[in-house]
Amino acid sequence: MHQSLTIDFTREDEVEKLFPSKPLLSSRDASLNGIHLEYYQHTANEVPEHAPKQHLILINTQVSDLAQYEQTLDDRWQWDPLREGHVVVVPAEVRNRACWHTEHGYILLSLDPTIFMLRAVEWINSDKFDLIPHFASPDPLLHELGLALKKETESGNLNGQFYFDSLTAALMAHLLSHYTAQKGQLYQNAGSLSRQKIRQVIDYIHDHLSQDLSLAELAKIVHVSPNYFATLFKETTGVPPHRYIIQCKIDRAKKLLRDREKSLSEIAHDLGFSHQSHLTYHFKRLVGVTPKTFQRKQ
Structure with a gap:
C-alpha cells in the first residue's frame, strides 16, 4: 500500500519536498498563536500526495482567468475552475494532492491542531469541533482575513501584537463556525461589559502601554473568550481594542515628546513599539505630522 508523505509545515526542509520554489513571504521565524503564514507564487505544478501535521488553509489571491485546479482530499477528487478568493481547507492528517496548470x-496558513482544539473547547458550544475538508470554494471573509494577515506580516507586525491576535481570533472563530463537523454556536455571554469591567480593562491598558499587549491577556481580565472580548470592547467603546491601544500609545508619546526628556527611539521602546518607524507611522497617521515636527511646534 502506498504511504503518503507526512509533512510538518513549520519545517522549511519538509515543505521544500512539495513545492518547486520557496515562499516569497514567511512568518516562520516570528509566527505566533500557533499560526504560520507563507505566500507563494508558483507556475504549473503538481503537489504529491501527503498528509500535513497541521491544519492547512489555502487562500488564492492571484489567479488567471483560465486557471483549473485538480485536488484529491482523502478519497474524493475534484477538478474545477479556480478563482481569486477561493479557499481550500485541509485538516491535519488528511491525505491530499493537488495539480494546477x-x-x-x-496564502498558505498552517494552524497548530492542539492550539486549534484548545480554542474550540473555549469558544464553541459543541463537543464536535474537528475540521472537515473543503475543496476550493469562495469565502470572502477568509480571503479578507488572509490578506490582512499577509499585509501585517509584510509590515513586520506594524499594528502590534494585539491587532495580529484580533485577526487570528476572527480566523479561528470563522473556522469553528463554518468548517467543523458540527457547526456549533460560539459561546457568547449575555449583555455587554459593565462600567466596572471596562474600567478594569482600560486601567490595565494604561498601566501596561510599554508592553505589546495580547488579546488573550485582556480577555482574561473580564473572563470571556478573546474573540468575544474584541466584540464586547467595540460595542462598549465604539472602537476596536487594537485601535484604542494604539491611540493610547500615541497620546502618551505626545506627552513624552513635550517633556523632551527622552529620544524618539527611547519613547518608541518605552511604548512597546518594536521599531521607531512603527511609532512614526502611527503618530503621523493619527496626529497628521511626524513626531519630530510635533515636538518642534511645542
Whole structure:
C-alpha cells in the first residue's frame, strides 16, 4: 500500500519536498498563536500526495482567468475552475494532492491542531469541533482575513501584537463556525461589559502601554473568550481594542515628546513599539505630522 508523505509545515526542509520554489513571504521565524503564514507564487505544478501535521488553509489571491485546479482530499477528487478568493481547507492528517496548470499566487496558513482544539473547547458550544475538508470554494471573509494577515506580516507586525491576535481570533472563530463537523454556536455571554469591567480593562491598558499587549491577556481580565472580548470592547467603546491601544500609545508619546526628556527611539521602546518607524507611522497617521515636527511646534 502506498504511504503518503507526512509533512510538518513549520519545517522549511519538509515543505521544500512539495513545492518547486520557496515562499516569497514567511512568518516562520516570528509566527505566533500557533499560526504560520507563507505566500507563494508558483507556475504549473503538481503537489504529491501527503498528509500535513497541521491544519492547512489555502487562500488564492492571484489567479488567471483560465486557471483549473485538480485536488484529491482523502478519497474524493475534484477538478474545477479556480478563482481569486477561493479557499481550500485541509485538516491535519488528511491525505491530499493537488495539480494546477497556470501560474497563481496563494496564502498558505498552517494552524497548530492542539492550539486549534484548545480554542474550540473555549469558544464553541459543541463537543464536535474537528475540521472537515473543503475543496476550493469562495469565502470572502477568509480571503479578507488572509490578506490582512499577509499585509501585517509584510509590515513586520506594524499594528502590534494585539491587532495580529484580533485577526487570528476572527480566523479561528470563522473556522469553528463554518468548517467543523458540527457547526456549533460560539459561546457568547449575555449583555455587554459593565462600567466596572471596562474600567478594569482600560486601567490595565494604561498601566501596561510599554508592553505589546495580547488579546488573550485582556480577555482574561473580564473572563470571556478573546474573540468575544474584541466584540464586547467595540460595542462598549465604539472602537476596536487594537485601535484604542494604539491611540493610547500615541497620546502618551505626545506627552513624552513635550517633556523632551527622552529620544524618539527611547519613547518608541518605552511604548512597546518594536521599531521607531512603527511609532512614526502611527503618530503621523493619527496626529497628521511626524513626531519630530510635533515636538518642534511645542
